[in-house]
Amino acid sequence: MTQTAANPHSPADVFTGLPVGEAGLAEAHALYRGMTVVRAVELEIEKMHRLGRMSGSFHSSLGQEAAAVGVCAALRDGDMVTSTHRGHGHALAKGVPMEGVFAELFGRTSGVSGGRGGSMHLHDRPSGFLGENAIVAGGLPWAAGAAWARRRRGGDDIAVAFIGDGGFAQGVTHETLLLARFWASPCLIVCENNGLAHSMPSDRLFGAPGSIARIVEGTGMHARYVDGRDVVAVAETAREMVARVRAGTPAFLECGVYRVRPHSLSDPDYRYRPKSAGPDWLALNDPIANLRTRLEAHAANRVARIDAEVAAEVEAARDRAEAAERPPAAAAKSFVYTSPELQNHA
Numbered sequence: 001m002t003q004t005a006a007n008p009h010s011p012a013d014v015f016t017g018l019p020v021g022e023a024g025l026a027e028a029h030a031l032y033r034g035m036t037v038v039r040a041v042e043l044e045i046e047k048m049h050r051l052g053r054m055s056g057s058f059h060s061s062l063g064q065e066a067a068a069v070g071v072c073a074a075l076r077d078g079d080m081v082t083s084t085h086r087g088h089g090h091a092l093a094k095g096v097p098m099e100g101v102f103a104e105l106f107g108r109t110s111g112v113s114g115g116r117g118g119s120m121h122l123h124d125r126p127s128g129f130l131g132e133n134a135i136v137a138g139g140l141p142w143a144a145g146a147a148w149a150r151r152r153r154g155g156d157d158i159a160v161a162f163i164g165d166g167g168f169a170q171g172v173t174h175e176t177l178l179l180a181r182f183w184a185s186p187c188l189i190v191c192e193n194n195g196l197a198h199s200m201p202s203d204r205l206f207g208a209p210g211s212i213a214r215i216v217e218g219t220g221m222h223a224r225y226v227d228g229r230d231v232v233a234v235a236e237t238a239r240e241m242v243a244r245v246r247a248g249t250p251a252f253l254e255c256g257v258y259r260v261r262p263h264s265l266s267d268p269d270y271r272y273r274p275k276s277a278g279p280d281w282l283a284l285n286d287p288i289a290n291l292r293t294r295l296e297a298h299a300a301n302r303v304a305r306i307d308a309e310v311a312a313e314v315e316a317a318r319d320r321a322e323a324a325e326r327p328p329a330a331a332a333k334s335f336v337y338t339s340p341e342l343q344n345h346a
């Protein structure tokens with residue numbers, strides 16, 4: 001059955017975005033660069049899979065870059081992030097080095113998880129990226145607990161848990177929202193409502209975009225909805241919410257985005273939505289193309305320079321990552337249980 005209702009942004013709702021004011025220009029360029037990095041890295045990963053140089057699973061966040069980049073722009077280095085199976089954007093936006101991401105997906109020792117985790121198990125403590133999690137909504141109690149523990153030790157670091165709309169249907173999500181409020185855990189839950197939990201349209205479960213935030217608001221937690229196509233709006237909203245969380249109360253942000261690619265590399269999505277659904281959405285709503293148009297009105301060269309710099313950076317990082325060492329077969333049983341060999345667990 002074809003389920004077109006999954007697209008949260010109808011053609012009548014073509015995204016135009018706000019004009020970027022002079023004051024915000026430097027930040028808008030930084031946000032543009034951040035989104036371009038995520039897009040370029042993920043396109044490169046797809047290419048590596050097509051060429052047979054990378055293996056394993058991959059869940060693309062193409063089209064959703066503004067949510068990851070806008071939210072992480074509101075964070076400090078010491079803040080923590082937990083993520084999902086679709087987490088490359090979250091990792092890169094939080095500052096995980098792209099070479100370590102590529103190396104992880106190539107299965108190299110220099111990968112951020114020693115080449116053992118792959119696409120769904122990126123983690124990098126030095127960047128505050130506690131990790132992705134292949135268990136839907138598994139990152140949420142992790143973030144709430146980490147934020148609570150950090151607060152008990154002193155300081156005002158916070159944690160952000162990215163979850164999907166499918167994650168919002170998990171029991172652990174609602175248990176954690178309750179506990180986070182009860183214990184005043186300084187965590188921000190960011191629900192990327194991309195219209196689909198694999199093949200299940202989220203509006204069938206929860207209603208139109210914005211309904212998830214309203215459900216949470218009904219429980220007494222501060223909750224907002226933001227259009228996840230507009231990175232400037234996401235960053236502004238996230239800053240307001242992060243300030244509130246840093247002051248000591250959890251909060252919830254629903255970002256309206258859309259899953260452009262199939263669920264994963266091996267998903268025949270044409271069975272549950274028209275084949276052109278993703279490209280059609282992107283043609284009208286691409287958060288990167290949209291911001292590029294808005295920024296080019298100010299300085300076309302600057303945007304082109306960012307594009308070129310990012311392309312060169314990604315190619316060089318991929319080359320270095322691919323050339324790195326593979327773990328020896330004799331070490332296959334290392335890291336199965338925690339051990340002093342673990343480099344990255346502080």
Ligand SMILES: Cc1ncc(C[n+]2csc(CCOP(=O)(O)OP(=O)(O)O)c2C)c(N)n1
Nearest residue numbers: 086134135136164165166167194196197198
């Ligand atoms: C606890 C659990 N149940 C089911 C799955 C299988 N599964 C993997 S991704 C996914 C859909 C998740 O949808 P959503 O949270 O909206 O994230 P999206 O894929 O849209 O980014 C499901 C059901 C899983 N990994 N973990």
Ligand SMILES: [Mg+2]
Nearest residue numbers: 164165196197
């Ligand atoms: Mg989803």
